[in-house]
Amino acid sequence: MTRTLLPVLTVVAAIVAIWYAAAIWLNAPWALDSAARADRELGFSELVADTWSQDKPKLPAPHQVAVEVWDTTVEKKITSKRSLVYHAWITLSATLAGFALGTLLGIALAVGIVYNRTMDMSVMPWVIASQTIPILAIAPMIIVVLNAVGISGLLPKAVISMYLSFFPVVVGMVKGLRSPDAMQLDQMRTWNASAQQTFWKLRLPSSMPYLFTSLKIGVAASLVGAIVGELPTGAVAGLGARLLAGSYYGQTIQIWSALFMAAALAAALVALIGLVQRVTLERMGMAR
Structure with missing residues (x-):
């Protein structure tokens, strides 16, 4: 079981890490542009937080997708048009x-x-x-x-x-x-x-x-x-x-x-x- 799960979990962890990094890269221009219009500077931690929490990101972060899936499956009635x-x-x-x-x-x-x-x-x-x-x-x-x-x-x-x-x-x-x-x-x-x-x-x-x-x-x-x-x-x-x-x-x-x-x-x-x-x-x- 360990020999089977460990490689799979390793690959999944690598994909998630790359996904989070790609979300920062693709969503950063919007975050930086918004900060420039507001005449403020973003630190790295603020930049990361912004790119992982945008309402309409170019690439949503994994946790955003997970929350959306949870909200539209568990939190909604199966007869709902939003389910x-x-x-x-x-x-x-x-x-x-x-x-x-x-x-x-x-x-x-x-x-x-x-x-x-x-x-x-x-x-x-x-x-x-x-x-x-x-x-x-x-x-x-x-x-x-x-x-x-x-x-x-x-x-x-x-x-x-x-x-x-x-x-x-x-x-x-x-x-x-x-x-x-x-x-x-x-x-x-x-x-x-x-x-x-x-x-x-x-x-x-x-x-x-x-x-x-x-x-x-x-x-x-x-x-x-x-x-x-x-x-x-x-x-x-x-x-x-x-x-x-x-x-x-x-x-x-x-x-x-x-x-x-x-x-x-x-x-x-x-x-x-x-x-x-x-x-x-x-x-x-x-x-x-």
Whole structure:
């Protein structure tokens, strides 16, 4: 436990120290300018105190972000429009919907690519090419097209999440379904196994480690897609809306608190998938 925690805590302490130093550096011009207009001089301790307590700093200090996160999670009712928990739930809903759609689409495409030569030669290049299009460019197009046919709300954001999350699932599942070696496939043919039996008894179980690894990447990408999907819609709820509102009004502390909530949400989702992976692989008799 000590060997695991000590390196992590050391890195975290270093990041926090650099963060505090950067806050002094970036916020000092405003503090010095304000002092000059008031015809007074700032000592070093006063300068540090000012740069770590500004209302709209260029870079908020860690304790300012921590206080903002505490105030908007613990001190606010979860139904309040100022609660980060409320906004995180709005984003989480779109994330989970998009992640589910992306996972189903990715698995379906992977099965088709593995079992169909035509799909392997035609679909796979397009799957790869789809990820070269910047999501910030395609998100408004998706929203406009879906709004034109009367679809709004959660689904457009879920579609954007699906667009980002299906790719790692496709790649991981294709690799996993093709992971059995020639000897194992020959053994299944020796037993006169059908294609379906080979899939369920050999290919699918062999793909589980690859699938869960790709799901961890996919769920994080899905969260990014949900946040990006909230930006061009002018949404009033969700972590993307908090980021947008903070940007409009120069509320950098609000922006950073929303970023930390998004990071915590992504970490929780990845940890949940990791837990399901560990339980599933243990029940299947596979090594961790």
